[in-house]
Amino acid sequence: MTLVVAARAVGFGLPLAVVMAWLLTRYRFPGRSLLSALVHLPLALPPVVTGWLLLILFGIRGPIGSLLLHWFDIRLVFTTAGASLACAVMTFPVMVRAVRLSLEAVDPGMEQAARTLGAGRLDRLINVTLPLASPGILVGGIVGYATCLGEFGAVITFAANIPGQTQTLPLAIYAALQVPGGETKAAELSMVSLTLALIGLLLSEWVSKRLNVALGR
Amino acid sequence: MSLSVRLRHKFPSVQMDMAFEVPSPGVTVLFGPSGAGKSTVILAAAGLLRPDECRIEIDGLLLADAATGVWLPPERRRAGLVFQDAKLFPHMSVATNLRFGMRRAPPGTVQFGDVVELLGIAGLLDRRPHTLSGGERQRVAIGRALLAQPHLLLMDEPLASLDAERKAEILPYLTRLKTALRLPVLYVTHSLDEVTRLADSLVLIDAGHVIGFGPVAEVATRADLPLARRDDAAALLHCRVAKHDPARELTLLDAGGSRFWVPLLDAALGSECRIRIPAREVILAGRAPEAISLHNVVPGTVQQIAGDPTRRAVMVEIALPDGALLARVTPDAVARLALSPGRPVLALIKSTSIEVLASQ
Numbered sequence: 001m002t003l004v005v006a007a008r009a010v011g012f013g014l015p016l017a018v019v020m021a022w023l024l025t026r027y028r029f030p031g032r033s034l035l036s037a038l039v040h041l042p043l044a045l046p047p048v049v050t051g052w053l054l055l056i057l058f059g060i061r062g063p064i065g066s067l068l069l070h071w072f073d074i075r076l077v078f079t080t081a082g083a084s085l086a087c088a089v090m091t092f093p094v095m096v097r098a099v100r101l102s103l104e105a106v107d108p109g110m111e112q113a114a115r116t117l118g119a120g121r122l123d124r125l126i127n128v129t130l131p132l133a134s135p136g137i138l139v140g141g142i143v144g145y146a147t148c149l150g151e152f153g154a155v156i157t158f159a160a161n162i163p164g165q166t167q168t169l170p171l172a173i174y175a176a177l178q179v180p181g182g183e184t185k186a187a188e189l190s191m192v193s194l195t196l197a198l199i200g201l202l203l204s205e206w207v208s209k210r211l212n213v214a215l216g217r
Numbered sequence: 218m219s220l221s222v223r224l225r226h227k228f229p230s231v232q233m234d235m236a237f238e239v240p241s242p243g244v245t246v247l248f249g250p251s252g253a254g255k256s257t258v259i260l261a262a263a264g265l266l267r268p269d270e271c272r273i274e275i276d277g278l279l280l281a282d283a284a285t286g287v288w289l290p291p292e293r294r295r296a297g298l299v300f301q302d303a304k305l306f307p308h309m310s311v312a313t314n315l316r317f318g319m320r321r322a323p324p325g326t327v328q329f330g331d332v333v334e335l336l337g338i339a340g341l342l343d344r345r346p347h348t349l350s351g352g353e354r355q356r357v358a359i360g361r362a363l364l365a366q367p368h369l370l371l372m373d374e375p376l377a378s379l380d381a382e383r384k385a386e387i388l389p390y391l392t393r394l395k396t397a398l399r400l401p402v403l404y405v406t407h408s409l410d411e412v413t414r415l416a417d418s419l420v421l422i423d424a425g426h427v428i429g430f431g432p433v434a435e436v437a438t439r440a441d442l443p444l445a446r447r448d449d450a451a452a453l454l455h456c457r458v459a460k461h462d463p464a465r466e467l468t469l470l471d472a473g474g475s476r477f478w479v480p481l482l483d484a485a486l487g488s489e490c491r492i493r494i495p496a497r498e499v500i501l502a503g504r505a506p507e508a509i510s511l512h513n514v515v516p517g518t519v520q521q522i523a524g525d526p527t528r529r530a531v532m533v534e535i536a537l538p539d540g541a542l543l544a545r546v547t548p549d550a551v552a553r554l555a556l557s558p559g560r561p562v563l564a565l566i567k568s569t570s571i572e573v574l575a576s577q
Contacts, residue, residue, distance in 0.1 A: 113304040115291040116263050117318030117365045127317075131308045215307045215347075 002169040003196075005080060006148035009087035010095075014141045017095035022125070024096070025103045040093045042154075047090060051157025054086055058158070076158075083159040083166040087151045091144040098143060102136020103129065135211040142204035146197055169193050218276040220245065220369070220401045224261050226268035233257055233268070233425035239418040241276055241401035246412050246433070248444075249422035255405040258422075259373045262403060263298045264291035275369050275401055295322065297362030299372040303354040305346035311357050312342040318365025325366030332360045335397055336390055352383035356390060363398075370402045376411065391415055409444075412437075413453060413493050414574055438541040440523035440534040445543055450496040450532065452542045458484050467512070467568065473539020478512035478568045491574040496532065498570035499544035502563045503554050513566040517542060519556050524548075535564055 024036055042050045058065040058076045068074040076082040106129055114128045130137070152170045159166035161175060173189045176182035223236040233254045239245045247255040260266035262273055262280070267288065273280040280296070281288050297318070305314050315338075319329065333339050336356045346354060355375055362370060376384045388411070395402075395415060404415060412419060416433040421442060429442045434453040437444050444450060454477075456470035461481065468482040470492065477492065484490065505514050517535035524531055531551055535542040542564050556562060 107304070109300060109302075109304045110306060112263075112265055112291070113298070113300065114306075114317070115265070116294075116296060116298040117361065118292050118295065118321035119317075120292050123321075128306060132306075134308075 002149055005083045005087060005168055006145050008081070008084040009091060009148045010141050010145045012084070013088035013092050013144060014095055014137070017092060017140065017144075018099050018130070018137060020092075021096050021099035021103055025100055039096050042090050043093045047151070047153025048157050050089060051086060051154035054089065054154065054158040058082070058085065078160045078162060078166060080159075080165055083155050083168060086154040086158040087148040087168075090151050090154050091147045094147055095140040095144040098140030099133065099137050102133040102140075105136070106132045132215065135208045135215070138211065139204050139208050142200055142207070146200040149193065149196055149200075169196075218242070219274075220276075220403075221272070221274045222258060222262065223270075223272045224258065224268045225270040226257065226261075226266075231425045235422065235425065235427045237420045237427050237430040239401075239420070239430065242399045243417035244395055244402045244404055244415050245418040245420060246416035247403060247405045247420050247422055248407075248412055251407070253422045254425045255422050256373055259298070259371045259403060259405055262369065263296050263371055264289060264294045265298075278368060280369075295365065295367050296369045296371055297365050297367030299355070299358050299362050299370070299375045301374045301377050303346075303351075303358040305349075305354055305357055305361070307346050309346075310342070311338065311344050311346065311349070314346065314357060315342075315361050315364055318361055322364075322366040327363050327366055329364060331397075332363050335393060336360050350383065351379050352386045355379065355387060359390075359394070363394075367400070370398070370400050372402065372404045374405050374407070377407065388414060409447070409449060413451070413491070434540050438534055438543050440521045440532045440543065445496070445523065445532050445534070446525060448497075450543055450545065452494045452496070452540070454492050454494070454537075454540045456490050456492055458482065458486050458488050458490065461486065470573075472537065475515050475517075475537045475539070476513075477515070477566070477571055479571045479573055480568060482573060493572040493574060494542060494566060495570065495572075496543035496545040498566060499542060500565040501533065501535075501544050501546055501550065501554060501556070502565055505563060506565070510567075511565055512568045513564075513571075515542070515564045515566065517562060517564055519558050519560045519562050521558060522551060522556065533562075535562060 020039060024032065055077065056062050060066060060069055060075065060077060065076060068076065076085055110128055110132060111124050114124045119127065150170055155166065155168055156171055161167050161171045167175065169189060169192065173186050176186040176189060218241045219238055220241040221238040224233065226233045235254060235258060247258055249255055257266065261268050261271055270283045272282045272284070279287050280294055306317065315329070336359060338353070338356050338360060341349060341353055341357065349357065376387060379387065392414060406412065412433065418431065419433040419436040420430040421428045421436060429436050429439060434455065436442060438452045439445060454472040456472045456477065458468060459471040459476065460469040463481065466481040467478050470477045470479060515537065517537045519533060520536040520541060521534040522531055529547070530545050531548050533544045533546060533551070533556060535544060544564060
């Protein structure tokens with residue numbers, strides 16, 4: 001359940017994060033700082049506030065939520081998809097940061113070389129820049145995934161704590177602790193959480209090492 | 218056919234205003250101190266830097282013209298660029314790197330197999346760029362640029378990041394390319410050795426201006442240009458092998474009427490080569506000496522005498538039937554021989570002082 005929520009959050013969030021990082025690193029446009037600030041806002045805001053803002057925007061009567069419900073019959077509040085959305089918004093800045101750093105580290109000479117060899121803008125992005133930035137993008141994804149697993153405040157506010165639907169691991173641990181005698185269950189769940197985090201971090205380490213070897217660094 | 222470049226660009230520190238026209242195909246070396254503007258020409262020709270004013274034309278094809286607003290972006294310009302540090306794509310094999318430009322260009326005359334053969338990189342195709350030596354990397358980069366079927370090849374100090382040994386390894390490949398390609402090449406370097414071996418035309422650049430351009434033999438021997446003021450100033454002459462004399466272990470070279478004996482060469486009769494005669498090795502005389510070990514007594518006419526006060530010497534430029542010689546002598550020698558522009562003079566050159574460069 002938690003894994004699915006996190007996977008969907010990263011699956012939708014990472015490509016958007018790549019596009020956003022690309023915009024922020026390569027183009028100067030009016031409102032660039034404002035956009036950057038908006039992207040990073042969830043890092044600075046209390047998660048509960050982010051969840052509440054989502055509730056206002058994506059709620060059934062919210063400006064976006066009502067449209068989604070009307071046109072596509074999609075309801076996000078208090079659903080699994082909603083939990084994913086909350087996770088995605090919370091981890092978006094983390095992913096954008098990681099991708100942006102790796103895009104900035106790509107040697108502009110490589111892109112110039114591709115240009116003189118006849119590669120257009122999109123061609124360069126797909127065949128040169130993104131492969132060269134791939135270690136950072138992957139690490140961004142894995143760290144984002146791990147952060148998703150632990151996301152609490154925004155999820156509980158926006159998607160509530162419905163067992164089997166929106167109850168992610170930290171929510172389950174919290175719920176277990178609320179119940180008398182639930183310590184054992186909480187401890188078990190915490191161990192699961194610990195193992196998942198450890199696996200995630202080790203995996204990201206290993207993958208980025210392999211990619212860097214492939215790129216000859 | 219010709220390659221003509223004119224560009225004007227204002228940098229914060231220096232104002233560039235350069236124009237030259239050279240024959241195409243052929244290797245044109247841009248020569249001058251760092252920061253003089255050589256790389257600006259290369260970047261503008263590649264389309265990676267857009268000068269305030271610019272007109273670049275190759276064999277009637279306009280790449281850029283500020284007057285009519287023509288500005289082909291680099292990806293549509295087909296100007297192959299070889300960077301100082303190769304810039305091979307690290308996530309691709311050598312073969313994929315080589316095919317990168319080829320796959321994006323219309324089919325042309327440059328064939329994959331020929332380029333691989335010419336550059337001696339057949340054994341490297343499956344390797345990754347980071348496993349290659351500096352020289353190998355640079356050869357692959359040259360191949361990659363050539364396979365994009367360029368109208369123009371640009372090389373920005375392609376050997377500058379290599380040590381002497383690697384340079385020696387790669388120079389023969391460049392000499393071979395020069396003869397195999399029918400392509401205009403702009404080549405930036407600091408090294409006079411690369412100029413004497415590769416250049417057909419020479420453009421001297423200093424502080425954002427072109428101070429002289431033309432055929433390399435002509436520019437190198439102009440006594441009023443900076444090349445003649447260098448310690449290693451020398452004349453360059455194009456020669457044909459005229460005669461071998463195995464008994465005396467000598468070869469006679471003919472440079473458009475002037476004849477030079479050099480130690481016996483292993484080259485076919487009639488084949489062409491380039492010789493370099495250092496200015497400090499040339500002795501001037503009014504009459505032919507007798508009973509002397511010297512083989513070469515070459516008649517010419519004094520063209521120009523330029524002072525060189527820091528060395529307490531003068532540079533005498535001597536016109537030959539085809540080309541010119543340089544002689545560095547003392548002001549006293551000029552006075553004793555009563556040399557002045559227009560006067561005939563004999564240049565005495567030891568056969569062993571003549572450096573024969575790879576035949577073309």
